[in-house]
Amino acid sequence: MKQRRLGKTDMYVNPVGLGCMGLSHASGTPTPKEEAVKILQEAHQIGYNFYDTAECYTGINPDGTINYNEEIVGEAIKDFRDEIVLCTKFGVTHKGDHLELDSSPERIRKSIEGSLKKLQTDYIDIYYQHRIDPHVEPEVVAGVMKELIEEGKIKAWGISEVNEDYLRRAHAVCPVTVIENRYSMMARWYEKLMPVCQELGITYVAFSPLANGALTGAYQSKNDFGNGEQDFRPNMPQYSDEGIKKTNELLEVVNQIGQIHQANSAQMSLAWMMNKYDFIIPIPGSRKIERLKSNFEAGNIELSQEELKVLDDQLDAMEFKVFGGH
Numbered sequence: 001m002k003q004r005r006l007g008k009t010d011m012y013v014n015p016v017g018l019g020c021m022g023l024s025h026a027s028g029t030p031t032p033k034e035e036a037v038k039i040l041q042e043a044h045q046i047g048y049n050f051y052d053t054a055e056c057y058t059g060i061n062p063d064g065t066i067n068y069n070e071e072i073v074g075e076a077i078k079d080f081r082d083e084i085v086l087c088t089k090f091g092v093t094h095k096g097d098h099l100e101l102d103s104s105p106e107r108i109r110k111s112i113e114g115s116l117k118k119l120q121t122d123y124i125d126i127y128y129q130h131r132i133d134p135h136v137e138p139e140v141v142a143g144v145m146k147e148l149i150e151e152g153k154i155k156a157w158g159i160s161e162v163n164e165d166y167l168r169r170a171h172a173v174c175p176v177t178v179i180e181n182r183y184s185m186m187a188r189w190y191e192k193l194m195p196v197c198q199e200l201g202i203t204y205v206a207f208s209p210l211a212n213g214a215l216t217g218a219y220q221s222k223n224d225f226g227n228g229e230q231d232f233r234p235n236m237p238q239y240s241d242e243g244i245k246k247t248n249e250l251l252e253v254v255n256q257i258g259q260i261h262q263a264n265s266a267q268m269s270l271a272w273m274m275n276k277y278d279f280i281i282p283i284p285g286s287r288k289i290e291r292l293k294s295n296f297e298a299g300n301i302e303l304s305q306e307e308l309k310v311l312d313d314q315l316d317a318m319e320f321k322v323f324g325g326h
């Protein structure tokens with residue numbers, strides 16, 4: 001599997017990265033800690049070497065304690081820390097149904113110490129600003145990142161859900177290595193950033209690349225999740241009756257080409273973006289080893305220009321309502 005370079009750094013990773021969020025956050029009751037640690041260790045055996053977590057990925061355990069995703073990731077990777085690229089994020093706290101944003105220098109300084117401790121490490125490879133804070137200028141955030149790089153606490157930095165103007169301003173102060181924005185067959189509004197990434201030599205990390213699972217075809221009703229109240233998925237527009245019907249129409253075309261490659265629809269959804277852009281890295285998440293394995297293997301699928309065109313033409317002819325939509 002050909003590795004992909006992260007921005008202009010000397011860090012290279014396999015083409016499919018690992019989203020760790022769902023083990024603790026947004027996908028229902030958190031996976032029991034020991035089981036979650038085992039899943040993340042087995043993922044390393046499969047070949048994953050690009051791990052994505054965040055300070056705010058938390059959930060409530062059945063005994064009422066807080067489940068910190070960073071703690072699970074830290075416990076899992078401690079024996080192979082230097083073999084992976086470890087990413088975490090600052091600047092967001094979940095407050096009920098809204099996000100509290102704080103990227104002030106004081107808050108970033110506090111956050112990084114907490115993340116290093118939970119992750120059981122003394123450096124973070126990629127430190128992301130999780131969301132733009134309207135009260136803090138990009139130059140200020142980039143200035144703090146520059147200091148953290150000089151201090152050896154982080155190797156590089158990135159921004160999540162960024163727009164072009166903010167990215168250019170931040171990049172001018174301290175070069176940005178990666179951006180992490182939503183991107184999938186059903187969420188293509190950031191395609192306008194692809195030329196900017198190419199121009200600046202920035203890697204695009206695609207989060208929720210399976211449209212929160214919709215593109216796998218595994219969920220045929222919003223009642224299919226059954227993992228308790230902490231699951232955000234049943235309320236997402238792609239899981240309305242109309243959303244599922246549209247997804248199935250798309251997956252018919254996806255699966256026709258998938259048959260040629262003996263690939264399932266999740267693999268095809270990932271292969272589609274990796275074949276379109278050599279600077280993109282999807283980070284799908286799953287709590288199931290077999291799915292992690294299958295998703296990882298999508299990095300081997302080569303699609304022809306004709307196949308990509310059939311898929312793109314189909315996508316251009318459809319409109320989707322997806323969680324996080326613009």
Ligand SMILES: NC(=O)c1ccc[n+]([C@@H]2O[C@H](COP(=O)([O-])OP(=O)(O)OC[C@H]3O[C@@H](n4cnc5c(N)ncnc54)[C@H](OP(=O)(O)O)[C@@H]3O)[C@@H](O)[C@H]2O)c1
Pocket residue numbers: 018019020021022027052053130160161180181206207208209210211212213214216218266283284285286287288291292294295
């Ligand atoms: N920067 C940000 O603001 C941001 C926001 C959201 C997410 N993220 C990152 O992106 C990662 C992935 O995003 P995501 O979890 O929202 O969405 P996703 O990767 O698009 O989809 C995950 C869902 O798909 C299911 N799934 C995965 N592989 C499957 C397969 N092969 N077959 C059938 N079902 C499959 C998973 O369920 P099971 O677990 O049951 O398999 C889970 O419900 C997160 O872990 C996180 O690290 C970042």
